Structure formats: C-alpha cells, structure tokens
Amino acid sequence: MPRSPLPRRRATLASLAAELNVSRTTISNAYNRPDQLSAELRDRVLAAAKRLGYTGPDPVARSLRTRRAGAVGLVITEPLTYAFSDPAALEFVAGLAETCEEVGQGLLLVAVGPDPGGRGVEAVNSAGVDGFAVYAPAADDPCLLAAIDRRLPVVVVDQPRDLPGVSWVGIDDYRAMRELAEHVVGLGHTDIAVISMRLGDRSCDCPAQLVAEDRLRATEFHGQADRISAVRDAMADAGLDPSGLVMVEACRHVAESAAAAAEIALRANPRVTAIMCTADVLAIWVMDFLRGRGIYVPGQMTITGFDGIPEARNRGLTTVAQPNLEKGRRAGELLHHPPRSGQPVIEVLPTELIRGRTSGPPTG
Template identity: 50%
Template sequence: MDRPSRTRPPATLASLAAELGVSRTTVSNAYNRPDQLSPQLRSRVMEAARRMGYPGPDPMARSLRTRKAGAVGLLLAEQASYAIRDPGAVAFLEGLTLECDEAQVGLLLVPARPGSEDIAGVTRAAVDGFVVYSMPDDDPHLTAALARPVPSVICDQPSISGTDSVGIDDKAAIRQVAEHLLSLGHHRIGVICMRLGRARMDGPVPIERQQSARYHVQRNRLLGLRDACNAAGVAWDRIPVVERFEHTVEAGQSAAAEVLALDPGITALIATSDVLALGAITELTRRHQRVPEDVSVTGFDGVKTAVDFGLTTVEQPVVDKGRNAGRMLLSPARKAAGRRIVLPTRFLPGRTTAPPRH
C-alpha cells in the first residue's frame, strides 16, 4: 500500500523566523520597515523567504491589526478609464500620486459611473480616506463616501460645509474670459458647457437648469459669464448655451454645430473647458470659418494641448490641486475638517480671439 505523500506546510512568518534564528519582528521589519534592518540582514531574510515560498505578511491581517488599509480612495463620477485619458484628470492624478508616493501609501480608483446607484464599491473600499474628484452634489456615491468613518477631501465640487476642499474661484476666473471678449467688441456670443447633472442631457440649456446645476463648477462658470454679460449690457437670456454630457473633442464639435444652428451670426464661442473648445475649433475649421477672423474661441483649464495651440484660456494649477488634496488628507496634523484651499488661476490671451469683423 502506497504511503500518502506529505506536503510541506506553507511557510509562515513564524517558521521563517525560526529557520533564520531571528525574531518575528525582524522578519516583519524586512517587509514593512526595511530601514530598521541592515541591507545584509534584509537580503538574508528575503532570500530565505523566496526559498521557503513565503509570500510576505498577509495585508488583510495587517489591516485588521493596525486598522489601516494603507491606501487612499479616489472617487470620481466617471469610469476608471477617464482618469487616464482626460487631460485634467491625468494632471490631477499626477499631483495626488506624488503625495501618496511621499507618504508611502497606495491609491485606489473608485469609479462612480454616471447614473449608477450601486454604492458597494464605495462602502467596501479598503481605504483610509477619500479624495472626491469633481462630483455632482446629488450623487449617492458621494453621500456614501462622506458617511464612512474616514476623512475626505473634495476637489472642485461640490462645496459642502464642514468638509475639507481644494479648488479655484471658477466664477471670477471665467469672468475674465467674458470681459476679454466684450472688450474686443463681441456681443453675439455662444456658450458650450460640460454636463450639469447626472442624467444624460445634450442640447440647449434653459436658465432654470443653469441655476440649479448639480455640478457646482459648471454652475459657477455660467454665473460668471452671466454676470459679465449683464454688466456690459448684453442680455444673458439671448445667448445660446448648449450642454454636452460627454467631455470629448467630438462633443465640443457637435455642441459648436448646435450653437451655430441656434445663432449663425455669433462672433465668439466660449467653452467651459479646453477640450470642448478644441472641438469647437475643429467644427469651425470644417465649415471653413476662420478662427479668430470669423469666430473667436475661448476655453478653460490650460491643458498643454490647448496652450500649445495658442487657445485663449484660463490656466488652473491642476497638478497642485492634486498635491494639495493629498496633503490635506494625509497630513498627520489634521485635526478639524472644513478647511478650504483656493488656488490662483491665470488668464492666458492667445491667438484664437480678436475683434469681430464689422
């Protein structure tokens, strides 16, 4: 009768320590606090671990013991791919990851797809805190994140009393754009904006929707444009405003076409983002309308592609937003929530604006 083969039990922290004749703390430090060991001792521990098939300390067990996940959650109202393809999101992610790297913590993307009501990804996320990136004020994922017993920092929107936040003065920043166009003599202006709510809507935006927008950044940018136009005697309710749910060059192109259908005689087109503005320029070029000779175009954000093109825009420090959000969340000295950081912006007149032809 064949004897059953004996399999070697899996290596554990204790068995590895016994094999090496060191304490379990020494083995643990080789993984979690390598600076506490000499390079020679750590190499000896890691080589023995490789030989014995020891995978390292169980991260879940360590999490239960320390009550720390060792990661920050980035909550965004998009699919995860948005964070690596949208230029603004990429810049913000760069700043946030720099702070995470310095603090030696990981970063977990927690996407909240538009229209989704499933908050399980938020409630189950093993994170020590959330950075909320540009969410509408009625998103259930936002509510779920703020209900967790961990700190949160909101970047851009929404503005919630008692919650740390970092952003810019969108209303004042975009007002400079409108005042620039008005000073050049433009009075027939069109506007294309990013989504104003969670439900998919594409098309002209009535005043009521502008004022009740769930995305506070877009609401404030439209308010800034309205105030500048009204102050110059240009009736805001006569200006066509078109919304696009998707934030792509293609969306900007179709939005520009819709604005031009509503008022073929406009001499200036304001986009509330550079991405949409570049789409508008694509549409005008397709129609053989020259920028800025026939139609002036402006954007907002100061993304590299737009600045290199020479777009008239507002530059905002997006990388610094990410760094400040991470710093606020990870600061060991954080005591009270409700701090607000407002970063400066810079108006960049470019080659896409000029006085209207008469």
C-alpha cells in the same frame, strides 16, 4: 504512474520563527523595523524566508492590526474613459500620485461605472483605503455621499464646496471666468454663446442641447453653473442683455458632442461671433468642427476655453490656466497629513488669464 508530490505548504511567520528558533517579533522586525536587528540576524532571517517560500507579513493582517490600508482612494464620478482621456483630469491624477509615492502609499482608482447609485456606491463602501479624493462630483452624487459616510478623511476637488466637515481644493470658477468674459466683451462681442460640460445626470440621450433656465438653476454641477453665471454678469455690466446669451450643454465628453453643441449654438443665433467653452477640450473640438465648416478662428469666430492644458497652449487658445497638477498635490497632502485641528481646509488656488490667438474683435 507515480503520484505527483503535494505542493509544499506556504511558510508562515510562525513556522519561520520556529525554523530559526527566534520570536515572531524578530521575524516581523526583519521586514518592518530592520533597525531593531543586527545586519547578520536580518540576513539570516531573509535567507531562510527565501528558502522556505515566505514572502513577508500578510498585508491584510497588517492592515487589520494597524487599521491602515496604505492607500488613498480616488473617486472620479465620470466614466473611466474620462479619467484617462481628459488632460486636466490626467494632470490632477499625476499630482495626486506624486504625493502617494513620496509617502509610500498606494493609489486606488475606485471605478464608479455607469451605475453610480448601485455598483458605484458598493465600490466606494468596499474600497480598502485610508481616505478619498473625490474629483469634481455633482453635489448630490451618491458616491460622494458614500465616501463621506465612511468617516475617513475626504478631500473634494473643484466642486461642490463648503460641505460640512470636508476639505476642498479648487479655484474660484466665477472670478476666473468673469475675467475671461470681460476680455471677450471688451473686444466688442455682443452675440455670445457658452458651451458647457454636462449639467445633469448621464440619462440625457442626446449629444447636446440648449440649456433651459430651470436646468441651470437645478444643476448640482456648481463649477459649470458659476462659469455660465460669470459670462451673463459680465454682459450685463457691459450694458448687454444677458438673456441673449446662447447656452448649450455638451452632454457627453466626446468630440461629436462638442460639434453638435456648436451647431446648435449657431442655429439658435446665426449672429454669434464668440463661443466660450467651459473646458479646453470642448474649445479644441469646436475649433476643429468650425474649420470643417470653413469658419476661421479668430477671423470669423472667437473661441475661448478653460483649463490651460498643453494642447490648448500649443494651439494658441485664449483660456484660463488653472493649476491642475497642484490640485492633485494639495489634495494628496491633505489626505496624507490631515489637519491636527480636525477642521476642514478650504484652499483656493490661483488662475491665470491667457490671451491667445483665438480671440479678436468681431468682423463686419
């Protein structure tokens, strides 16, 4: 039986240059700087490359030579299911991707996984990128600290703010939630509950829990803490006792967790007439839970959210709309074009209070 022929060795820049009797620079220019060659010479180089199986300059070698990876790293410290299911996060990613397309850069999603202090940090350290956008991490998240330690441009989105040497893009969470809380209190609600996103690490083994004062003080999720503080302050300024605010944490980003949080809130204070959620998805899940219990919104319960995602607008949710798409764009622009001064940029984007159909005066 005849032996099969050996596979042809892959052509290299050097072998292609020898085949055409031109310099290696000429071959490189055909791919990277075509304006330096005549159209006839470039066509001859590309035709020979195709015939010999040469696919172009080695991107690894090029990145070593230029010290540029040609990609931006996106670090989302929540599970990947969050990145692809949360509408606000998806809008942010879309805005970031737009800026990458405009400048011809790639977007690398750095998978943190369930072990942010181990494999997550390893993924950040090994990512071949020119900078990082870190989306809403806890202030002490090890992946955030690893990204900063890489000495590359870093833009933090939403939280935490005021990290030394790190640019930040986000909103004024306290002011936005304060305006919403004043609207709810102004409607006449005195018994109010807040359901927040996760306030601590992912080790919590229950779907939802009441928030103790020490947990709120210790949280490294400053955006969530600011939104809760805004509700308490609005109550106090209206002459209400802020200690009566029922605070519940939805420990997981799923509908079951939001439902459990709503049940805990109503059990803690059956007189609650308004539930303020720190995210639209929580508010939508809570409304679905209440409807299953025969509790009508806003007839028997006022519900508010935060984000302004399309589904919230379609369902008439009273919420705060924030520019998630623009957040992604601004984060990308700061990574692609870092300020020449070398000083970090702090950019606060505007929000809008939307008075929807889900809020009204308390009944009875």
